[in-house]
Amino acid sequence: MHHDIVQRRFALETGDQLFRLGGECTALFQVCSGMIKTQRDTIDGDLIVTGFYLPGDLVGIEALSDRVFPCEAIACGETEVCQLDFDSLLASCASRPGLNSWIISAISCHARRKDCDLSWSGGQPSRLRVLRFFLDLRERLGGTADEGGLISFKVPMKKQDIARYLHLTPETFSRNLAQLKSEGLLLVHKNEFVVPDIGRARTATGN
Amino acid sequence: MHHDIVQRRFALETGDQLFRLGGECTALFQVCSGMIKTQRDTIDGDLIVTGFYLPGDLVGIEALSDRVFPCEAIACGETEVCQLDFDSLLASCASRPGLNSWIISAISCHARRKDCDLSWSGGQPSRLRVLRFFLDLRERLGGTADEGGLISFKVPMKKQDIARYLHLTPETFSRNLAQLKSEGLLLVHKNEFVVPDIGRARTATGN
């Protein structure tokens, strides 16, 4: 989609930095494969993860207005991204209304996602936050059905990153994950996750 | 600014609904005076506030992509808003590059704000969340300096709303507020708030 505005496409390895906090920003990035996480230090020195970006997602939207990145972006696993320069993007928008509404729509989606994140990243008990996180991730990743019709999905990020995203300590996250496994709501093997009974899992989240 | 794209301007009373959850969305709203809050039910039945919008802020950005509001918007106190229709907005963008980048910039600012909210809406102890909330609000509201050079600001929303925004119970919020008052970090009279010593308050937040 919109191949003519892609400036370049490149690959990142695990841990590679796509951009750094405070860096000047002249382009957006769209994830093609893999995963990007964004993170930032809090004012009391903790590190928190502010988002995970999957294929199709745009990274860097927060920097469009003042062109400075408010966070750093790191690849979780092997990742490919496309680079979309602002200036050529804006220039193309002028001549192509469709492109313009595509961008606005994409940014709006991003805002909606963040907004929804706010709904469940705080407040509710940690066990629900963890379960919802995996249900949401499963949905976003799509996953591939195996012979039994179950969908497994690969989780490339470190557990510590998930904990930092959910505002939990690694210990609390680990305990909750163990509990969810023992309840049979999640099956875990290495980085492969399976939700054996979606209906039951949804019920457990209160839905 | 951009008067020609304002479709209409109207006033709301306390508690009036600007739009409802799931409602069809054909326009953005810009707050002219007063305050708008957005809220939503969580899947377990709690009500949470997802944002407070002050004069200049755009409300409804999350709905741009699929044109359905993901939350409801309510006026906190007497409020005036401008309505900006999507279609005419997009049409105007085509002919006016400046308008287009203004919109993109505004949406990006919104995203950045949400992103920063995520940084402090969870995790940190409740006392810091409360203090930071008021420091942030003070900065956004601007406030008016009195004879002593201190800036007081009026807080139109209910305390319960703030609690729901910060993912705290009203009780916890109330206790923290009482503590901040007793520490002399906040002065409160009715809805008027004063931060007597900004430096000390910032230090207390860990900054």
Add this chain to the structure above:
DNA sequence: CGGTGTATTGAAATTAGTCAACAGAGGTGG
């Protein structure tokens, strides 16, 4: 002067965080 909704306060129960020790996986070098 009630009356209703909102805010505060207290004590108990629940939850998450902290600190410390241990286990496992992955990588490096002998």
Add this chain to the structure above:
DNA sequence: CCACCTCTGTTGACTAATTTCAATACACCG
């Protein structure tokens, strides 16, 4: 190929924080 090292994740006991439940105070409006 194995031993070792390091980083990450797990588990346990303890501590600190927040929520919950219940009662009371306060403010606004009729």
